[in-house]
Amino acid sequence: MSKRPQADSPHPASGDLKRLLLVDGHAYAYRAFYAIRNMRSPAGQPTNAIFGFVKMLAKMRAALMPTHLGVIWDGGLDVSRQADLPGYKAQRPEMPVDLGTQIDEIIEYLRADGMSSTCEDGVEADDLIATLVLAARHRGLEVVIASSDKDFMQLVAPGVGLLNPGDKSETIWGAEQVVAKTGVQPGQIIDYLSLLGDAVDNIPGVPGVGPKTAAALLQRFGSVDAIYGHLDEIESARIRMSLAESAADVRRNQKLVRLKSDLAVAPAPDNLVLGSPQPGQLRDLYGRWGFRSLQAAAEAAMATSQVNLL
Secondary structure, three states, X not given: OOOOOOOOOOOOOOOOOOEEEEEEHHHHHHHHHHHOOOOEOOOOXXXXXXXXXXXXXXXXXXXXXXXXXXXXXOOOOOHHHHHHOOOOOOOOOOXXXXXXXXXXXXXHHHHHOOOEEEEOOOOOHHHHHHHHHHHHHHOOOEEEEEOOOHHHHHHOEOOEEEEOXXXXXXXXXXXXXXXXXXXXXXXXXXXXXXXXXXXXXXXOOOOXXXXXXXXXXXXXXXXXXXXXXXXXXXXXXXXXXXXXXXXXXXXXXXXXXXXXXXXXOOXXXXXXXXXXXXXXXXXHHHHHHOOHHHHHHHHHHHHHHHHHHO
């Protein structure tokens, strides 16, 4: 999927086309928090993450024109993954206090601007997003996932694209971009990441197998199953032995990396239809945070709506 409209790629929604934009909430909140510093409300509360989040979301909406939108938040670690690997994501630092105080404010903003916000206790955002992608595709919606998390590359398919905020070209990633980044197809991403492991999530990979080697193995054999079925054909004794010794880890990693797409707690895509903004609520929020230009825009929207009622 590219930035330019193509037959199976997102372009501004119009007519009967329906598009769901799924935003990785914590990923964008963190990005906004670190991109803008030393921004506070008239009362002295930090507002940098709120302001950055509002601006980034507005930019995405203007570019993609979604009919449906959901901001999905992490509700904690998945217990089955923790059981399989007790150290799973254990090294991640605590959220900065000044960011934590802004999350509820961001959620309040989303509600006032007619957008859905979802968080389920004990459920990782990635799994909620995977479940929503499957449900949305069954209903004929195009889907764009906004996140820099590489795990989402496994979901890329016709009608499902990935918007990576780290990609300055603002291209909607499809299979072409996934292959260019990793050397493997979206359907091979689970096996690719299972071989590599993930230092961010504290998942150990196969020693000596880096991105190029993992991609080369999958290009040659097609899957982890086929690799282990043809170990004797791998020329490098070092790689062959490392793969053999890590077989149990790789199989475990496949379970850890594979996103769950059957969660009963996920909202129905129909519940993510964009609602009407509430200019009065937005005006009050922007005023509280000291966002003068946004407050003025909300006041102008209020004045327009009042004229239209006359």
